Amino acid sequence: MLSSLCKHEMPVPELSERAQYLLKALTERYIRDGQPVGSRTLAREAGLKLSPATIRNVIADLEELGLVTSPHTSAGRVPTVQGYRLFVDTLLSVQPLEHALLDELELNLGAEADSRELVETASSLLSDVTRLAGLVTIPRREHASLQRVEFLPLSEHKILAILVISDTEVQNCILNMDRAYSAAELQQFSTFLNEQFAGKEIHAVRNTLVSELRETRENLNRMMATAMDMADRVLGEAEQGSDYVLAGQANLMEFNELCNVTTLRHLFEAFNEKRQILNLLDQCVESEGVQIFIGEESGYQMLDECSLVTAPYTVDGQVLGVLGVIGPTRMAYERVIPIVDATARILSAALNPHD
Amino acid sequence: MLSSLCKHEMPVPELSERAQYLLKALTERYIRDGQPVGSRTLAREAGLKLSPATIRNVIADLEELGLVTSPHTSAGRVPTVQGYRLFVDTLLSVQPLEHALLDELELNLGAEADSRELVETASSLLSDVTRLAGLVTIPRREHASLQRVEFLPLSEHKILAILVISDTEVQNCILNMDRAYSAAELQQFSTFLNEQFAGKEIHAVRNTLVSELRETRENLNRMMATAMDMADRVLGEAEQGSDYVLAGQANLMEFNELCNVTTLRHLFEAFNEKRQILNLLDQCVESEGVQIFIGEESGYQMLDECSLVTAPYTVDGQVLGVLGVIGPTRMAYERVIPIVDATARILSAALNPHD
DNA sequence: CTTTAGCACTCCTCGCACCCGAGTGCTAAC
DNA sequence: GTTAGCACTCGGGTGCGAGGAGTGCTAAAG
Structure with missing residues (x-):
């Protein structure tokens, strides 16, 4: 399922068990409440029986490796893009989806509607459930066959x-x-x-x-x-009918880090200027499984503080398009990933001809 | 052309020539730079040879009438919704459109495209030209005839x-x-x-x-x-195919008064929740000519600090839909109004069958 | 009666100093 | 290797005062 999470390989430096654990705790904490997290907090948070001072030493190593950074001298630490990458690729424990949620998805994508409608529903669903902006590319016709x-x-x-x-x-x-x-x-x-x-x-x-x-x-x-x-x-x-559907942009404004109006502005300009996001989505088509772009990795500075979680959906093994969500780098990956994954699979099922 | 500007009639109190002139100057000035305008500025601005003190007396009357208000004790004055209304209805001198702009509109809406495309182009054009958010309802088919x-x-x-x-x-x-x-x-x-x-x-x-x-x-x-x-x-x-197209929301973020993230949030939620805006647009269908909703007049608090300028477009005298822009109350009406008006007419022409 | 000048007053804004708390890095001791 | 202690840094909040813009009122001038 998460087959291609590790797309952006890099020489992962050997990290001690403890360092990994702390990075994970730090990242999770930061994702939870958006504040730089300091050694004291971390000492309490992580069940480890270690003093803040010890934690500091480890964290200093992580900083050395470019996995975390502090916004200013005497603030706590925040994961860098590399930190997130490592977190997402190797530390993350994805939650299985509750049944209720799965049922909801299946219910809403179950109706016999035309494919265009299904795709739009998928986008709204994603945005509702994750409280992020959902987006879905409209099925590309190139691989469809002509009846x-x-x-x-x-x-x-x-x-x-x-x-x-x-x-x-x-x-x-x-x-x-x-x-x-x-x-x-x-x-x-x-x-x-x-x-x-x-x-x-x-x-x-x-x-x-x-x-x-x-x-x-x-x-x-x-x-x-x-x-x-x-x-x-x-x-x-x-x-040339390829395009995308976007729902729930308003959700993006709930996040402090995107409250900067100029950041938002760039983001919305990007949405209007569909090409750039389409390019990005195109990159996701080839791979199977959930894809994650973190911040600047996308190559578009307008998405600097955002991450993109996508998964392709298919019919008869043919990739039709990509669906996913866009949100602040600091999003609840462990929750978003299975949701995107499930939605893609349910949409695929709904699109498959069965009568 | 501006036949129905005065929709929201109210007992317009007789205003002296001078008071009207000053309200106009004040409003124009405020629209220009968004700062509350004081008596001194106004005295300089308006060509009148009057001292600030005199101006103050007049302005005090305007405030009495609820046409202007001051954000706090010792700030200048700002037009109220009623002030804007009066301004738009009776004081505004609309600029004729430059030829260049007209040509541009005609050029872009001239191509033979299907009506849906034309309508979307119109929305983008409006948003580009006015630097506000453009929006257009998709032609309603009820009045179309079946070939x-x-x-x-x-x-x-x-x-x-x-x-x-x-x-x-x-x-x-x-x-x-x-x-x-x-x-x-x-x-x-x-x-x-x-x-x-x-x-x-x-x-x-x-x-x-x-x-x-x-x-x-x-x-x-x-x-x-x-x-x-x-x-x-x-x-x-x-x-039931009625819907609307929106372009250039990003433009809205250029305005200080909308930089308040919660305000923007409400706005974008309204855009996602199409019904409300559609209702508003529906109200504009009946009337011919440019319609203006200022701030709370719309009845939707989410548009509190926004104005809506719309004009219906027609084919064979039948109103097909409405097009217009949405922007902060403090928009350059004298410029926006003729643009919306012209776009509506050019779109009407483009949609009219002629071959 | 209208216009103007003068003046006291209000309130916002900005800069400044200040302190507090959170967090760090270092060193030395356990 | 781990911990305690300590000095240091920095950001954010708070309080104060000066400066400025603008008002309202009053009284005098036109």
């Missing part, structure tokens, strides 16, 4: 193309043509295309079309050529 | 219904049926419906269907009954 194509005449030079991708997903687009086509002609086109390509992957269909068109245009009769040309345009539109 | 209907079989019990509303707008939905239908049957249904209802308003079609079904069910043959039933379900879906 059939239909063309309807709209007006003189406009044709409505309908792409049936699955029982629950349909897409249409309007084509502006250079001449008028009769209903009969259009019927021929779609019959032809359906015979040739029904059931194939959209991406493959498109490639075939392009190459066939280029290579053997002269060998095709006029009708086929037109049909393919039209299909090509439809598929082109269909492919 | 035709098509049904396609998807699988055993699923049918794809396609609603052609105009050359540029198509909507589809998937119907789960209780038995299988052949392509031929579906063809019959759509032919029947198209003959009966093509060109009628969706709303009207639906009403007709419902009443005919109820009254004369026994007189209809089975085929027609089924066809009507199906159409009813499609139209029902089509009608």
